[in-house]
Amino acid sequence: MWRLIFYLSNFYEYLDIVLVLWSGGSIGLHFWFHHLTTPYLTYARTICKPDGWQVFAIFNAFHHAIIHVSGGILPITGYLQLIVGIMVELAYIQWNEGSILWSNVLSVTLLSSYAVLFTRDLRDRNDKGGRGE
Numbered sequence: 001m002w003r004l005i006f007y008l009s010n011f012y013e014y015l016d017i018v019l020v021l022w023s024g025g026s027i028g029l030h031f032w033f034h035h036l037t038t039p040y041l042t043y044a045r046t047i048c049k050p051d052g053w054q055v056f057a058i059f060n061a062f063h064h065a066i067i068h069v070s071g072g073i074l075p076i077t078g079y080l081q082l083i084v085g086i087m088v089e090l091a092y093i094q095w096n097e098g099s100i101l102w103s104n105v106l107s108v109t110l111l112s113s114y115a116v117l118f119t120r121d122l123r124d125r126n127d128k129g130g131r132g133e
Contacts (some may be wrong), residue, residue, distance in 0.1 A: 007039075
């Protein structure tokens with residue numbers, strides 16, 4: 001049941017894009033890509049192949065709680081959730097004797113993409129002197 005609740009809660013990611021645009025905000029590549037693909041990531045890891053899903057869910061929930069309290073992105077929690085998520089996926093593949101599991105490979109690919117785009121966003125914000133998501 002908790003897996004389903006966590007999975008369904010991530011559909012807010014789709015709605016979040018619409019709300020930001022309707023409020024006159026702009027959406028960067030990281031925000032757009034992350035928010036459009038998160039429901040697929042959570043489906044692959046919480047519904048299709050749930051082993052170990054709780055680790056990433058805890059770090060993800062912590063990161064989003066900090067964002068909502070602070071009003072912006074904190075690089076340390078952003079990177080922490082991504083690095084832990086990637087490590088869990090790679091460890092799971094290794095512990096299964098290197099068998100390729102599509103949900104784990106998808107997760108590593110998406111989380112790595114998020115990390116690259118997150119780094120790009122932070123660099124761009126530093127160049128412009130801004131902060132927040």
